[in-house]
Amino acid sequence: MSTVIEVENLQKSYGPTRAVDGLSFSVEQGEVFGMVGPNGAGKTTTIECVEGLRQPDGGRIRVLGVDPRTERDACVARIGVQLQQSSLPPRLRVGEALDLFASLYPQPAPVGGLLDRMGLTDKRSAPVAKLSGGQRQRLFIALALVSRPELIFLDELTTGLDPQARRSMWDLVREIRSEGRTIFLTTHFMEEAERLCDRVAILDHGKLVALDRPEVLVRSLGVETRIVFTQPPDAPAVPWETVAGVHRVEASGDRVVVEGAGERFVSGVVLALEARRIPFRDLRTEQPTLEDVFLRLTGRAMRE
Amino acid sequence: MRAFVKLSIMALRLYLREPIAAFFVMAFPSLLLVLFGSIYGNTPTPLLGGRGTIDVSMPSYTGLILTTVALMNIPITTSTYRELGVLRRFRASPLRPLAYIAADVSANLLMTLIGMVVLLVMARLIYHVEFSGQLASFLVAVLLSCLAMFSLGYLIAGLAPGARLAQVAGMILLYPMMFLSGAGMPIELLPDSIRRISNFLPLTYAVNLLKGMWFGEAWSAHLLDVAVLGIMVVVLGGLAVRLFRWE
Numbered sequence: 001m002s003t004v005i006e007v008e009n010l011q012k013s014y015g016p017t018r019a020v021d022g023l024s025f026s027v028e029q030g031e032v033f034g035m036v037g038p039n040g041a042g043k044t045t046t047i048e049c050v051e052g053l054r055q056p057d058g059g060r061i062r063v064l065g066v067d068p069r070t071e072r073d074a075c076v077a078r079i080g081v082q083l084q085q086s087s088l089p090p091r092l093r094v095g096e097a098l099d100l101f102a103s104l105y106p107q108p109a110p111v112g113g114l115l116d117r118m119g120l121t122d123k124r125s126a127p128v129a130k131l132s133g134g135q136r137q138r139l140f141i142a143l144a145l146v147s148r149p150e151l152i153f154l155d156e157l158t159t160g161l162d163p164q165a166r167r168s169m170w171d172l173v174r175e176i177r178s179e180g181r182t183i184f185l186t187t188h189f190m191e192e193a194e195r196l197c198d199r200v201a202i203l204d205h206g207k208l209v210a211l212d213r214p215e216v217l218v219r220s221l222g223v224e225t226r227i228v229f230t231q232p233p234d235a236p237a238v239p240w241e242t243v244a245g246v247h248r249v250e251a252s253g254d255r256v257v258v259e260g261a262g263e264r265f266v267s268g269v270v271l272a273l274e275a276r277r278i279p280f281r282d283l284r285t286e287q288p289t290l291e292d293v294f295l296r297l298t299g300r301a302m303r304e
Numbered sequence: 305m306r307a308f309v310k311l312s313i314m315a316l317r318l319y320l321r322e323p324i325a326a327f328f329v330m331a332f333p334s335l336l337l338v339l340f341g342s343i344y345g346n347t348p349t350p351l352l353g354g355r356g357t358i359d360v361s362m363p364s365y366t367g368l369i370l371t372t373v374a375l376m377n378i379p380i381t382t383s384t385y386r387e388l389g390v391l392r393r394f395r396a397s398p399l400r401p402l403a404y405i406a407a408d409v410s411a412n413l414l415m416t417l418i419g420m421v422v423l424l425v426m427a428r429l430i431y432h433v434e435f436s437g438q439l440a441s442f443l444v445a446v447l448l449s450c451l452a453m454f455s456l457g458y459l460i461a462g463l464a465p466g467a468r469l470a471q472v473a474g475m476i477l478l479y480p481m482m483f484l485s486g487a488g489m490p491i492e493l494l495p496d497s498i499r500r501i502s503n504f505l506p507l508t509y510a511v512n513l514l515k516g517m518w519f520g521e522a523w524s525a526h527l528l529d530v531a532v533l534g535i536m537v538v539v540l541g542g543l544a545v546r547l548f549r550w551e
Binding site for chain 1: 317396
């Protein structure tokens with residue numbers, strides 16, 4: 001495996017605001033690398049510096065072995081970019097847009113095939129302005145793929161999409177990855193990062209808070225699993241402190257939340273309830289997520 | 305080269321799909337023609353050197369067309385594309401700024417020529433207007449005038465912080481020039497005091513040159529016009545390229 005992106009001590013300020021403050025990471029070939037964090041964490045600034053669209057104040061960036069600004073010609077045709085804020089002329093048609101961008105690259109992918117793959121074939125002669133949010137994003141992914149890139153950047157790909165369109169985007173990302181392309185994406189949806197990314201970098205205030213595989217991040221913090229259920233008001237008390245793995249119990253009315261960790265935690269809780277013949281209902285377990293990891297690391301909840 | 309052609313075609317197509325822009329370039333000059341034709345007629349008069357009002361107005365209206373493209377379309381389209389993030393999207397591709405500008409200039413040139421052909425056909429059909437110059441000379445005059453006025457348009461787009469301001473700035477320059485430089489109405493009809501102001505308007509020189517070449521005058525009689533327009537191309541055009549911003 002070779003390194004596709006190398007970032008060392010990246011710095012970027014806007015006036016007095018330090019948008020990115022000494023960020024270092026690398027992205028390996030073939031992986032989906034995600035950058036998550038709340039709005040204003042520095043994700044877009046970072047990805048745009050790596051794309052060569054922004055001039056960093058300091059630090060070193062290598063994309064496919066070259067500097068994306070000073071040696072732009074050596075890498076621009078090998079990458080594909082989906083920008084967070086960009087658009088096409090409203091009256092331009094879908095097919096025309098793809099034809100146009102295909103003409104900008106030395107060996108473009110066939111336009112018909114791309115339209116097919118993105119489910120846009122019947123929208124070929126529709127003006128860009130008439131597309132739905134999901135169709136629009138698929139068009140912009142098609143524009144990012146038209147160069148047959150080795151590396152593709154997706155900045156806030158699913159922001160503003162409905163859940164169904166979001167899921168179909170996730171399928172697309174997995175498909176792009178299965179073709180052996182490297183993907184660098186940013187998102188402020190923790191769930192998205194958890195589902196798509198091989199490795200996740202968590203950013204807050206322009207600094208790297210954590211970087212690892214999502215499941216490792218979740219496990220390493222020892223964040224607890226939650227068990228939630230309802231029980232009748234007259235249920236006998238359970239001596240929770242004797243149950244393996246239980247850390248904390250909260251009961252409000254007939255609703256009980258048990259938090260804990262460990263391999264035998266879930267079965268221990270269920271066995272304790274069974275042993276006392278408590279007719280519990282609606283039991284579910286809530287696995288810790290990247291959301292909890294973020295909360296634990298920054299002391300704040302992620303905001304939309 | 306393929307990108308250049310595709311980009312020019314795109315710009316031209318989008319132009320034709322924009323009803324307001326297409327109206328001002330293709331229909332408005334013909335409407336003016338008919339309006340002034342119905343007021344003044346096209347009878348030859350000694351005041352206009354033995355020609356009719358429409359005869360004299362023809363080259364001026366070609367100047368009007370190219371100025372409309374230069375000061376309305378170019379600043380508005382360029383700054384709107386910047387505001388919407390269209391230019392941003394291009395910037396993330398291998399396209400270079402100069403290639404983008406070159407393609408855009410070509411599309412606007414073509415659009416201007418289309419507008420002029422429509423006007424000529426109308427003038428010929430309604431008022432039997434004759435062209436008495438040399439076509440090659442006239443086309444060179446059109447090209448030089450376009451490049452000079454377009455430079456001003458791209459400069460506005462480069463300087464204006466937003467699309468609204470670019471539009472307003474274009475209008476502020478367009479309207480006085482339309483009436484005071486001989487483009488909208490024959491300068492011969494204006495009083496001397498106002499004609500002095502005309503000397504400060506760049507379009508006056510374009511209209512002068514276009515008229516000269518339309519009536520087959522010698523280039524040597526228009527050295528000042530050529531010089532003013534040439535300086536505009538070099539200075540304003542150079543500035544416009546330097547100040548061109550993708551975002």
